[in-house]
Structure formats: C-alpha cells, structure tokens
Amino acid sequence: MHSHPTLDQYFKLAIEHRASDIIVATGSRPALKLYGDVLFIEGAPVVSKELAETYFLSISTPEQKEHFQNNLDLDFGFQHPEYGRFRVNAFVNKDGIALIFRPIPSAIPTLDMLGLPEVVKKFTAFKHGLVIVTGATGSGKSTTLAALIQEINSKKKKHIVTIEDPIEFVYTSEKSIVNQREVYNNTRDFHTPLKAALREATDVILVGEMRDPETVSLVLEAAETGALVFATLHTSGAAKAIDRIIDIFPFEKQNQIRSSLALSLKAIVWQELLKRKDKKGRIAACEVLVNNSEVASMIRKGLTHQLPSAIETGAKDGMVTMKQSLDKLKGEELI
Numbered sequence: 363m364h365s366h367p368t369l370d371q372y373f374k375l376a377i378e379h380r381a382s383d384i385i386v387a388t389g390s391r392p393a394l395k396l397y398g399d400v401l402f403i404e405g406a407p408v409v410s411k412e413l414a415e416t417y418f419l420s421i422s423t424p425e426q427k428e429h430f431q432n433n434l435d436l437d438f439g440f441q442h443p444e445y446g447r448f449r450v451n452a453f454v455n456k457d458g459i460a461l462i463f464r465p466i467p468s469a470i471p472t473l474d475m476l477g478l479p480e481v482v483k484k485f486t487a488f489k490h491g492l493v494i495v496t497g498a499t500g501s502g503k504s505t506t507l508a509a510l511i512q513e514i515n516s517k518k519k520k521h522i523v524t525i526e527d528p529i530e531f532v533y534t535s536e537k538s539i540v541n542q543r544e545v546y547n548n549t550r551d552f553h554t555p556l557k558a559a560l561r562e563a564t565d566v567i568l569v570g571e572m573r574d575p576e577t578v579s580l581v582l583e584a585a586e587t588g589a590l591v592f593a594t595l596h597t598s599g600a601a602k603a604i605d606r607i608i609d610i611f612p613f614e615k616q617n618q619i620r621s622s623l624a625l626s627l628k629a630i631v632w633q634e635l636l637k638r639k640d641k642k643g644r645i646a647a648c649e650v651l652v653n654n655s656e657v658a659s660m661i662r663k664g665l666t667h668q669l670p671s672a673i674e675t676g677a678k679d680g681m682v683t684m685k686q687s688l689d690k691l692k693g694e695e696l697i
Contacts, residue, residue: 367392367406369417373445375403376465380643382500384465388414388458397637397644411458418452418459429546439466439528439544449530466530470512471505478506479650479687481680482631486513491628492585496595496603502635502646503594504530510592511568515540520565525555527570538566545570556580560587569593575610582619585626599684600630600651601669604661616664624661627653632684636697645696649684652676 372392376384381394388411391402409417421440422430430436434454440463441447447466452459473483485493493510495503508531514520520538527545534540549555552569553576559567560583572578572593585591597603607623608616632649651657651673660668673681691697 366413367403369420370442370445372403372406373442373448373463373465376463377445382464384463385460386414386417386463387455387460389455397641398635414459414461417461421450422452425547437528438547439530447530447532449528468532470508470531470533473509473513476502476506476509476646478509478631478646479648479680479682481629481650481652481682482506482510482648483513484680485629486510486518488590488628490585490588490590490626492581492591492593492623492626493628494593494595494603494630495633496597496600496630497633498596498598500635501633502644503633506631506633506646507568507592507594511540511566514538514566521563522566522568523555523559523562523564524568525549525552525559525570526568527552552577553580556584559589560584564589567591571595572607572610575615578607578610578619582622582626586622598632598634599670600632600649600673601666603630603632604666604669608664620662620664624653624658627658627661629653634684636688636691639695639697645691647684647687647691647697648682649673649687650680650682652679652681654679 372384376394379394379396381396383395385393386409388409391408392406393400393402426436426438430452436452438450439447440450446468449464449466451462495506497503511522515522515533515538516536518537522538522540524542529542529544543549543555545552557580567584567589569581572581572595581591581593595603595606597606608619611619630651633646635644635646638645657672660672673683
C-alpha cells in the first residue's frame, strides 16, 4: 500500500504549481490542471478502483459517504490541516470513483485584484435587488462572488447569509456578520435556508445556484422585499441568463416571472477565464448588463434577443460587451 502516492503528495504538488484542479480518477493516471491544460503527474501510477475508494474514505464523513452511495455524485468542502481548503467533486465513472479537487485560496481576492470592470464594485452599494454572476464551470464565478461578499463584509455593517453547495471561501466576520450554510451538510436544500433568511433580518444573501423554480421564486421574493441577493447560473451571455431563469418555470408562470425579474434584477456579469499572454495564470473577460428602464422593458416584454444591443449602447451605465472586454485585454497585451 505504501508504494502508492498519498493524496497529500498530490495536494503539495498542486499548491506548488498553482494548479486549478487535481484529477484522481479510477483507470487513469492522476493529473493536475494547469491554466486549462491537463498534465499527468510524472511517475504516478494508474489509480486502481481500491485506491480511489481508499482516497475517498480518507476525506469524507459518514453522512457524505451515505449521500455518495445513494447518489453516486457528491460535492463537498474538505479542509486539509496543511494545504488548506479544497472543493471536492466525487462521482463514479465506468471503472470506479473519480475525485476532482479544486484548491480554494485562503485569502479572498479583492475586486481590484480580479481586474473586473469598475461598475462591478458599485454592485455592493445596492440596498436590495438581484445580481447574477454567470459563466461556464471553472470561469471564476465563485471567486468574483467571494470578492463582492468580502467587499461588503469589510466595509459595511450588514448581516450576510451564504447558502452554498459546497462552502468554498471561508469568511471571517469583520464589520458584517457572515453566516455560512452548506447544502446537504447544515441544510437539506437551497430553498429551506432561503425561506429562513427572509425571516432572519438578512441584508445580503449569497445563493450558490438557482436550480429549481422554488429557489428562483424565493430569490426574487428576497430581492423584492429588501435583501441584496447574489446568485450564480451556468450560461454564456447575459441575455441567456434571463432566458434560463424564465425557462425554469412552466409557461403559464413565465409572464409573472418576467415582471418580477424586470423589477428586481440589478445586474448580470458573464465571465470567461482566458490564458494570460505572459503565461502567469488566467484573467477574466466580462460582459456586464446593468438593468435600466430600457432593459427592464425588454425583459418584461420577452424581448431578450434585443439585450445585446442594449448592452452595446449602455456604456454610460457601465455596461460592457464581451467583445469590448476581449478587445481591451488584447489592447493591453494581456491576452
């Protein structure tokens, strides 16, 4: 058994090389993901079914094991005493268990460090409403949200509740009080803690994902009744994010959701991570939609196909198209 590398050795390598992910899957050699490319770990043997199970058992709790046995899929947070925090996705492939580890930086980056458009900073000043951060998996959504939450935590006296699956960044209450809740660990789903948050004098709510009609309805209710809600979606494009939310609902409810969204939406940030030209990691390109009367009217009337042109002409409100963002990064020779 001792001839096999330990997970600790992989964690150490990943941290040293600043890998975004560690992939340990039955039937393959372990690999690190560096700036978007998969690189196999030299000298590491193919992971056997037994070894993958041993790895999984060494990092999970009895409740997590049970959830995994029932669902064959599990997202959870794991705190290593030496190498810090990881977000783990465990699933079953044709040969056995596969584990994907994503190191979570212990220091939460600031909005300035992420190089996001200026207007994004202003989102922390909203008293209430909905801000959506969208993009593919691994596009840096969690990091952007963490920077926004941390900006509020460090500068404003608010009650912040996060509902995450799993918890990624860990906040220390500064000027604000931050309560973090992990789905399947401290709560069964997204909507139960959301309902509670509406009663808990909550000023700011972070919702890991808007997956089902009940969660979306509660998010919109919270945004309308006085909380500032930050939430994520997996879409490419601000207009698509709105379509995605409306499509979660049955046809007869869609008009009501459009009105609700037109009223409570504040902004949408769509981001993609690109390799930096100097090979020093990756950088985010962003499209930003800010809700103004023209945008609200398009949402209400179901004219989301017109939103891209509203973003193009919305520079005075801080709006940015993905193309403008890419051109700017190219012009600055960053990509």
